[in-house]
Amino acid sequence: MRRFAALYTALDGSSGSNARVQALVAYFSEVDAPDAAWALHVLLGKQGKRLITGRRLRQICLEGSPLPEWLFDDCYAQVGDSAETIALLWRQLAPEAAEAPGGSDVAAAPLHSWMEQLLPAAAALEGDAQADAVRHLWRGLSPAELLVANKLLTGGLRVGVGQGLVLRALAQFSGLEQALLQHRLMGGFTPSPFAYGALLAPADQAATVPSRPYPFFLASPLEQQPAGPASDWQAEWKFDGIRGQLIRRANEFYLWSRGEELIGAAFPELLDAARCLANGTVLDGEILVWPAGSDQPAPFAQLQRRLGRKAPGRKLLAECPATFVAYDLLELGGDDLRQRPLSQRRSALEELLQSLPQAASAPAAGLLRLSPRLHLTAWEQLEPLRQQAASAAAEGLMLKALASPYLAGRRRGHWWKHKRDPFTLDAVLLYAQAGSGRRANLFTDYTFGLWNAEGELVSFAKAYSGLNDGEITALDRWIRSHTSERFGPVRAVQPLQVFELAFEGLQRSSRHKSGIAVRFPRIARWRQDKPAAEADTLASALELLEQ
Incomplete structure (x- = not known):
């Protein structure tokens, strides 16, 4: 110890x-x-x-x-x-x-x-x-x-080092490639001498684990036009689902989330669809709820009903049918394709999915879909295409270099995500609570409200990020001098401060007082130029929800 x-x-x-x-x-x-x-x-x-x-x-x-x-x-x-x-x-x-x-x-x-x-x-x-x-x-x-x-x-030990640093140290200590170690750690690590020895075994002596997924390749936010002509890039919709890998090896079927959790029990129909794949096949893609006959996926709220279920019932399966939208082929016939260029992997993926039985009664019908390629031949088409994302029920665009290998983690320059602009509303600060760790002495957790039809402020969203250190310190001083009530660690404040909140979407919710759940809220800016009476209303939020 x-x-x-x-x-x-x-x-x-x-x-x-x-x-x-x-x-x-x-x-x-x-x-x-x-x-x-x-x-x-x-x-x-x-x-x-x-x-x-x-x-x-x-x-x-x-x-x-x-x-x-x-x-x-x-x-x-x-x-x-x-x-x-x-x-x-x-x-x-x-x-x-x-x-x-x-x-x-x-x-x-x-x-x-x-x-x-x-x-x-x-x-x-x-x-x-x-x-x-x-x-x-x-x-x-x-x-x-x-x-x-x-x-x-x-169970709260946080060391402050990411997996990347730990892998660097293990690679230096063992002499093995960092990518190999990362792959061996996928799917979890059992804290035992045997597992530790298997992790550090020579590259040609490691036992094959049929269920093991590959490390996920992640995109970076697009900040400027990618290098090279647009024809060197593949454009796809960035759907709002759960990233996953669908695996068939040794006549077994596995569905992994990006969080390295086996989630096949929540999506049994996708495991059944994997029976159409040959042994030694690994697909990378997005799990979505996609109603039959619809040309676009359902909102994330529908998918959320499926998450964490060990045995979803028939009613839920019928109301929220899942689909695996494949956009990469990582393994075929047991061969690792990750170092091949995306153009080759995409061609092989298209050929594979087109070879599956297409009849409505086929196991994979409607369950395994190919991520559609979008028409992009010039960079002038990029912004108009991004503006169409909402009509396709997508968060934005994905841009992938056709020459790119499938790497591990976030490697800039190969894959970019170009999300549509977030929704915004101006809300009033209602409550504040102290943070934890190095911010334990500062009020950093905030609750914001919107005006209802009766002229009352109703809690709408909580946000914890978006302010810089100077703004946090100034707001903390203001909260301490404008507290109206205390509820344990929570302080109610005078409803005077307005903040612009950015978020990815809204959905109806009976669990929230406002009747609306907010997806990924964060503070966009402190509106010190705006009085609280001019903040947005719940009616404005409902209009956005309908859009």
């Missing part, structure tokens, strides 16, 4: 990528496979479920110390996290705990013992027994070690 806590401290205290990579390489070089496997699991953000809540840790701390509850709460208000507050306070509150007999043995236990035995055993207890077990684990830990232990208990 101590070695992993030292790694966490080094990563958290370093702002340079090279220094972080070297810290990771040093750690993986020094620890045994069981600890390395668990460390990798945690570094990838997969540390597992919460074992104990932050509220319970707070209770255990207060019961074992003379600190009054109000003072702990004041400290928490400054720090913004129970696990970190306890880490900062515990040794001062119970200094004898640092030297408790036997404490050093627990603190020196390896990381895998903490993850597999010590933490689960303490969490499984109840009442006083659990409190004693947790406080025993705290004995002999430094504040940095105590922070890591508490974060592992609450």
Whole structure:
């Protein structure tokens, strides 16, 4: 545990990528496979479920110390996290705990013992027994070690390094290609010595896993006209669905989301459609709800009804029929096609889908669709084409270089997304709540309202992003001096400040007081030039919804 806590401290205290990579390489070089496997699991953000809540840790701390509850709460208000507050306070509150007999043995236990035995055993207890077990684990830990232990208990450890840095370190440590390691990690990683050994096995010795998807290739936002003539690029609609890979290997069928989750249970008809594919086939595409006979997909709200379902019923299957819109062919006959140019992959994809049975009774009829290529021969056609996205029920356009391979992650220059302009409405700030982490002392979570027909402000959307640091600080000062009521951590403010909100779409919702759910709201700008009385109305939002 101590070695992993030292790694966490080094990563958290370093702002340079090279220094972080070297810290990771040093750690993986020094620890045994069981600890390395668990460390990798945690570094990838997969540390597992919460074992104990932050509220319970707070209770255990207060019961074992003379600190009054109000003072702990004041400290928490400054720090913004129970696990970190306890880490900062515990040794001062119970200094004898640092030297408790036997404490050093627990603190020196390896990381895998903490993850597999010590933490689960303490969490499984109840009442006083659990409190004693947790406080025993705290004995002999430094504040940095105590922070890591508490974060592992609450399932909230965030190391501040992305998967890319971890892969760079593993590649440098193992001598393997980073892309190979990323592919081997797809589909999840089990924190075991066996899985860790398989991950770092020589390139020609890794076992084939039929279910494993490929790393997804991601597009970057288009900021300027792409290089080269328009004829060198392929244009498609950017639909608002769920990115997925449909796989048939070894007579088994798998549907993966971009979040590396198997979602076939929610879309059984797409797994059935995959039976028409030959073994060794992997399609990349978009999962959408597409009603029979319609020339465009349904809104995302319909697809949302299907997500997370382990066994959708007949009624839901009929009301929200799913479709897989394929736009790339990654594997055919067991051959990896990713390094071939898109032009070749697209031709093979078209040939494959055209060869499937087209009869209405065929398993794949209407379920496997080819993403349509849009007519683009000159850059002057690009903007008019983007303006047509809404009429096609699309978010915008995708531009892909015909010469591009299928890479991993976000690689600029090959694929671009050119979304249509967001919708906007001017709304009034109603409520504010403090953030977390480094923004725990600032009000950064906001609720906005629109005017209804009776001249009242009704909550419409929440937004957490869009302001710069200077604006956040200024708004925080304003909120503190214009608070009208308090509801726990939430402050109601005088309805004076107007903000322009940008969002991707609206849908009707009985769960929201306004009757409208907002998709991806964020702050576009602070309208200090506009009085609250001139903010938009719910009627304006309903007009947008109808559009």
